[in-house]
Amino acid sequence: MNYRLTDKAQPLLPYNKKDDQPLFMVLVILAFLAALTLLATASAYRAAASWHDNLAGTVTVQIKTSENTNKAGQDIAEQTKAILDALPYVMTVTILSPKHSKDLLKPWLGDTPLPDDLPLPILLDVKLKPDQVLDINTTVSLLSSAGIRADIDDHSQWDEQINRTTGTARVLSLLALALIIIASIAASIFATRAGLTGQRRLMDVLQQVGAPPTYTARLLSTRFALSGFRAGAIGALAAWLVSVLVGLLFSTSGGFSYFLPGLNLTLADLYLVLAVPIVLALIIAVTSWHTVVKTLFGEIYP
Amino acid sequence: MWLNGVKMSRVNVNQQKARPKITNPEQIQSPELLAKSNPANTEFANVQFERVGFRYDRESEILRDVSFSLQPGSMTFVTGSSGAGKTTLLKLIYLHMRPSRGLITLFGQDTSQIERRSIPALKRRMGIVLQDFHLIDHLSVFENVALPLRVAGRKRSDYREDVLGLLKWVGLGPRAHALPPTLSGGEKQRAAIARAVIGKPEILIADEPTGNVDDDIGRRLIRLFAELNRLGTTTIIATHNMSLIPDGAHILSIKDGHITGSIHGTDI
Structure with a gap:
């Protein structure tokens, strides 16, 4: 077998698909997991931020009709709205429809039709003026003095829960990424040592002709880095496609995603995915x- | 073949004074790159051993109290039976391993004081030919021979003609594009020699270079070494085949790790 003498030098390291395949597959899987972790974490953060923004500066007033039997539900709602509207730090007060209250039960009861006479509480959504805080005790007393027994929820517990969950997700995702990086490093070291052993003759000859270790290192690391980039691109692309599919599944599923953040991908997510192979x-x-x-x-x- | 017409036999000292008969001088004319080799530094011996010993771990010494020097431009044969310590001695010269004791001076530098990161540069001043050729099977003959220049960072366009010229000189011009597995033993050894000298080394070290070829090709290879030595390269060759050593050569005899004789003859 002869090689034609061209202006381009033959590569010193032969490409052996059979030998390179296992490492390549491992890297594809690691890149897939890394990209998926990044996308899931980013989505979780976005959902948490969205929930936080929705909850910030709002309170929910809940009036249980069973505890206010002396008045009609709509009257109580209107009276409560009028009282709250008069407060200086309140921007708007919205009486939520019974349908809205029923919708809030869906995560627990599903799409089961609810009877019309179900004693659902009356809910009022109160938006506060920017940087204003509602004193719950004072407001409850104010309503109470008007004969309205109400519970007020400023969502602080829920918000705190979201923050805690987001923090946990952050730690878990960082841990997962750290493990993936460690696995990548271990796989790379293993493959490099295998490469040095497999190409022992070449290594010996390079040492014999006076090649410094950095010359040989450049050869091997360039080969592995290119392989890693290709594997990373494939893994990241696969993770992106899976995320798109999961996102579609979430958006079309009925009660499936009530308690899970949806995988709504953005341009920033694409940058994250593109960074994986690099x-x-x-x-x-x-x-x-x-x-x-x-x-x-x-x-x-x- | 590059030495067609050159009658190779055991050459006596008197014949060596004159150059061997060459019926076709063009075939043995050294390429320009070798003729332009840097003249050896004559201020100090290229290699000096002073009471050098070597042992693997706690085993008994393979080399004991070895002392000799290789003067610039000299040609030396190291002889001895198998296991006498010839290869170990050469490995110590080309910095493959450290001596257990004694002092080795290479190009005027005490090798025990040389930093590891400086070793590759020192190795580039030496050409090494091993018995099993050490050719890279997936690289063509051209690429194998060009390897030292490639490692040294030379541009392909700069060394292409040099390599082709040298291959022609060693009789491998038509085989430049062949892969080593398709070469004969003699061709492989000539490719290995070409690779060893392409970087214009100051010292050429060959360990049993004729070990895998028949005597006829072995003599031709020894002539090739002699020609390279004539161009100024300090040459040291280990061989157990005494019949290949030209009369008048400097011979270091080794037995059981000791130098038992050092015969200085007329230069080849």
Whole structure:
């Protein structure tokens, strides 16, 4: 077998698909997991921020009709609205329809039709003026003095719960990413050592002709980094497609996503996904370069 | 073949004074790049061993109290039976391993004081030929020979003609594009020699370079080494085949890790 002498040098490292395939597959899986973790975390953050924004500056007044038997429900609602509207720090007060109250039960009861005479509480959504706080006790007393027994929820507990959940998600996602990075580093070190062993003759000859370890390291790390970039791109693309599919599933499913943040992808998410192959290639390049230099440097004039 | 017409036999000292007969001088004319080799630094010996010993871990010494020097431009044969310590001695010269004791001076530098990161640069001043050729099977003969220049960062366009010229000189011009597995033993060894000298080394070290070829090709290879030595390269060759050593050569005899004889003859 002959090679034609061209102006381009033959690659010193032969490409052996059979040998490179296992590492490539591992890197694809790691990139997929990394991209999926990033997308899920970003979506969770966005949902939490959205919930927080919705809750901030609002309170919900709940009037149980069973505890206000002396007045008709609509009258109580109107009277409560009038009292709250008069408060200086209140911007708007909206009486929520019975249908809205029924919808709030859907996560627990599903689409089961509810009887019309179900004693649902009357709900009023109160929006406060910017940077204003509603004193719950004072307001309850005020309503009470008008003969209205009401509970007021400023959502602080719910908001706190969201913050706590978001914090947990942040820690878990960072942990998952750290594990993926460690796995990438370990896979890279393993593959580099296997590469050094598999190409022992080439390594020996390079040392014999005076190639410094950095020269050999550049050869191997470039090869692995390119492989890592390709694997990262495939894994990240797969994660993006899966996220799109899951997002579609969420948007079309009935009660499936009541308590889960939807996977609504944005342009920023695409940047995150695009960063995966670059970061993976960088991690692999640095790790394999360091492994080769350390190994070969130890072999010089032992 | 590059030495067609050159009658190779055991050459005596008197014949060596004159150049061997060459019926076709163009075939043995060294390429320009070798003729332009840097002249060896003659201020100090290229290699100096002073009471050098070597042992693997706690085993008994393979080399004991070895002392000798290789003067610039000299040609030396290291002889001895298998296991005498020839390969170990060469490995110590080309910095493959450290001596257990004694002092080795290479290009005027005490090798025990040389930093590891400086070793590759020192290796580039040496050309090494090993018995099993050490060619890279997936690289063509051209690429194998060009490897030291590629490692040194030379541009392909700069070294292409040099490599082709050298391959022609060693008789591998038509095989430049062949892969090593398709070469004969003699062709492989000539490719290995070409790779060893393409970087214009100051010292050429060969460990049993004729070990895998028949005597006829072995003599031709020794002539090739002699020609390279004539161009100024300090040459040291380990061989157990005494019949290949030209009369008058400097011979270091090793037995059981000791240098038992150092015969200085006329230069080849």
